[in-house]
Amino acid sequence: MLDGFVPWPETFATRYRECGYWTGRTLGSLLRERAGTHPEAVALIDRDRRWTYRELDQRADCLATGLQRLGLAPGDRVVVQLPNTAEFVQLIFALFRLGAVPVMTLPAQRHVEIEHLITLSGAAAYVIPDAHFGFDHRTLARAMKDRAPSLRHVLVVGDAQEFTALQTLETEPEPLHGPEPADVALLLLSGGTTGAPKLIPRTHDDYFYNAAASAQVSGLNPLTRYLVALPAAHNFPLACPGILGTLHAGGTLVMCPDPSPDTAFPLIARDRVTVTALVPPLAQLWLEATQWLDDDLSSLQLLQVGGSRLKAETARRVGPELGCSLQQVFGMAEGLLNYTRLDDDEELVLHTQGRPLAEDDEVRVVDTEGRDVPEGETGELLVRGPYTLRGYYRAAEHNATAFTPDGFLRSGDLVRRLPTGHLVVEGRLKDVINRGGEKVPVEELENHLLSHPAVLDVAVVGLPDASLGERTCACVIARGQTPTHSELIAHLGAHGLAAYKFPDETRVLASLPRTVLGKVDKTALIRDAAS
């Protein structure tokens, strides 16, 4: 078992197996099953490349053997930072089959995040594109080689320069020992905890269920064509049902390099896409774009929206303007997924964020003392279940407070539960700004801002925003010279922070309001900023 992984207690593991959640299959076998029954069906389309299930299956095997020859072993962590391409899908299946553990990072992440994730995971390898949207990932890899002693290999899709080209590793497949179903299959990034970003271990057993049950609840089948529009490494497009759910259902993936309507709409029209997943600001943008783009979107049957709260007004427009059904998804990389069901009343689909995927998702809604609130009242969502983690990876200290003594995750989300079991997300307790689905860890950003010489003190708050839901505002107390917004952004960029974490605006104040206990009064800051 991977060191630093917290397993489910044996009584729970037994129950989850007996109840059929954990079927003892690995993610590598998910692809193998379909390649056996439907070898000639198209598994994925990436621009002009079309790979059948047979081809994807074989390519995953060839690469898995190549990675083993390179010296990677079961349990080794591999930081994966690839855009939405065929190689991403091939690589993750190669790693699943080898039993090496992908650490799923986003293409937008930079030195700060990647160094932290390589160091925390003790990664042996780092896989990058040569360049993506004008950024040369090899420069980032060079810096990582200097700073992260665990890193033995940098593998590049494209022009590898001094590193190893990923495609050159493919070789005649040899039998692999492979992982056990209870082993950690991958490490996902947490969007939601305080302090430094955390890693979420997901096992083959639990993630297989996550993908297969999601595929069922979203009605996927062999005719499904799923557009991978959000970054593939995020839990939502990866397995809710996303890439893994689509392949489990025998459907086809359509890889989309970026989720803008200009890129996505022509792909939907050309490849007859039936389903995709978006965050609310993108859903809103797609709705607007139907006014000026005339691509044929008539193949689209289902739009999933999640990641942050979708406004009912936007939800209501999806059917009439995009001509497809809407499914709200309230999920978290930690596990728990809530979906509105395809046969739910319109009221529920428009106004709730869905209900739990599994019968055995134990959801509690509690007050600040940890007592269950009366039905229909708002409180913090606690969860325990067959695909919700029991501990963040290598984070014993954090785990001591992030979970109740009986193993419920404290989600930090404030929800209200309806008699139907559907949840409405009302807010949050955790100190994270949800910038339209992208999670900005407040403490991390504050620390980076504090390292600027002209910043004496800072408080970062989320302000209401019509399209993002929330935008990031840095309230700064200057030291001597007043820093400008662009100076602060340049400082964060030079530090190597991902751009989605940059503040949208900076306000320079004379002092920060404090509570009686001396803590920064963020409620007052938000109120003042709004008035």
Ligand code: OOB
């Ligand atoms: C998804 O996963 P993460 O890990 O990036 O972020 C999880 C957090 C939740 O705890 C909640 O605070 C927020 O994002 N959230 C929503 C939401 N979906 C997620 N808040 C309001 N309404 C929603 N529909 O964001 C994620 C993972 C899998 C599927 C979908 C989203």
